Amino acid sequence: MKLHTISINNLKRRKAKMAFLTIGLMVGIATIVTLVTLTRSMSSDIERKMDEFGANILVTPQSNGLAMNYGGISLGGVTFDQREIREEDLAKIKTISNSKNISAIAPKVLGGIKVGSRDVLLVGVNFDSELKMKQWWQIFGDVPKSDNEVLLGSDASKVLNAGPDDSITINEQNFKVAGVLDQTGSQDDALVFANLSKAQKLLGKEGKITLAEVAALCSGCPIGDMVTQIAEKIPDAKVSAIQQVVEGRLKALDQFKRFSYAMAGVVVFIGSLIVFVTMMGSVNERTTEIGVFRAIGFRKSHIMRIILLEAALVSLLAGFLGYAVGMGGAKLALPFMAESKNAFLIWDSTVAFRSIGLALTLGLLASLYPALHAAKMDPTEALRAL
Amino acid sequence: MALIEIKNVKKQYTSGDDTVEALRGVDISIEAGEFITIMGQSGSGNSTVLSVLGGMNHPTTGEVEMAGVKLYQLPGEKLADFRAQNLGFVFQSFHLISYLTAIENVMLPLAIVKMSTPAKKTAARQALQRVGLGNKLDRLPNQLSGGEQERVAIARAIVNNPHILLADEPTGNLDSKTSEEVMALFRELNDAGQTVVMVTHNPENGTYSDRTINLKDGMVV
Known part of the structure; x- marks a missing residue:
């Protein structure tokens, strides 16, 4: 007891x-x-879902030139009098105090090129980070693995009449079409994607990038603060948040x-x-x-x-x-x-x-x-x- | 020196503007080993004397000394400790805990004592055997007769070998035959050396005790 x-x-x-x-x-x-x-x-x-939706911060050059539209977001002028961000500046993004919230940084270089007689927009990307960010991409064929391979948007593939394993010529250089994107309903359909460094050479923009998308991995994490932090690190760039529906x-x-x-x-x-x-x-x-x-x-x-x-x-x-x-x-x-x-x-x-x-x-x-x-x-x- | 000394104890109850004097200067001296019955009509202060003796009712004035200890000068919870070590209570309505078995009810005072559970069980079993209930250890109170419940209550009161056994009308709820058995049990305990102080209205119970103290209007007469 x-x-x-x-x-x-x-x-x-x-x-x-x-x-x-x-x-x-x-x-x-x-x-x-x-x-x-x-x-x-x-x-x-x-x-x-935010991850799947891709980037939520966009880093573009400050530009007074002509604007070019990318997914409804105004980019620095890419055709005329355009200014670029130096590629090495991107490394600074990883030094912001909220760096642990950064899931991926996807740099891009954009430029008009001729494939045969057609004008197309070439986008140089880092395929690893691009695929991490655009998980909805469906690729017929393979992801480009070498410098002389490209990925075509679905419309670009039709217009250029090229499919997986075909060849296309850019600036008198032959490129193998490694894969073709399934229709995305976005600007990606009309683009030709190549490896970033190769695209920089083709466009004569070595060491430069046109824009970078940053995916911040968090719910309720301070996107606004991160935008400010990145802007401080790269003063020449315009940093904006893509918050859209997810934010709501x-x-x-x-x-x-x-x-x-x-x-x-x-x-x-x-x-x-x-x-x-x-x-x-x-x-x-x-x-x-x-x-x-x-x-x-x-x-x-x-x-x-x-x-x-x-x-x-x-x-x-x-x-x-x-x-x-x-x-x-x-x-x-x-x-x-x-x-x-x-x-x-x-x-x-x-x-x-x-x-x-x-x-x-x-x-x-x-x-x-x-x-x-x-x-x-x-x-x-x-x-x-x- | 007497085991219990009650010196000029007065107790007043105040209710609104009314003051009732339950005890008006009571002096009682009880020797160790005595069997005392306190008798008096209802309202004469019998139960008040018992509760004052039991360390549960602070007198308005006066002193209660038990085994050399001035009860109401004990600090804090020492009075509760004193009750646990020196007093055993038998209540009129038995007041057994309905959800505990006979042996658990008897072990209740030992729940706060540092002792092994087997030792507690042995002590409780022996107490129940002393009151003749050694074969009903695991019965719940509602499975026992009135007389048996009274015996369990007595066993609970003696399990810690108290100096003094206080009983308030222990036969009040029992028939005459059972009352006789219970009184015989108290006598038996007293013969074995247990000091017993019992409040009763029944004059026949007085025949079992060594001495009867009569109270009238809060005074010993």
């Missing part, structure tokens, strides 16, 4: 009350777990997150009230019992330990169940909330530990006053008979 024997036996006897108490607290914890997991899973889904989505998610936390707060408050009221009722019901404990020599601290141990056991159970139910709820709700079949649930042991810790803290806090009330009971009053 120890003090915990009293707590455990009491809980076993009052099964209905214990269940009510557990469910009250569990609902609060489950709500928090569901909302936290949902928002984190949705953020991660959006983060992934993140803002909506942020609002949802705030709303979730507010709602979770209310539910937790109600859960705590349930614990408080039930524990208070339990203490009042057990007045005589507590009087007996005091009469036979239990200290106030012993009474508190009995009550708080009961609260702790119930809270721990509520925490475990709350986490399990919360994760179940998140799993059910995620496909609807994320509007994406690819969104996956984030299982995080920290959430499990925190939810159990939160249940324990709330349960104990809500039971503190009832426990103090019990400990302060006058044994004579409590027993009445004496």
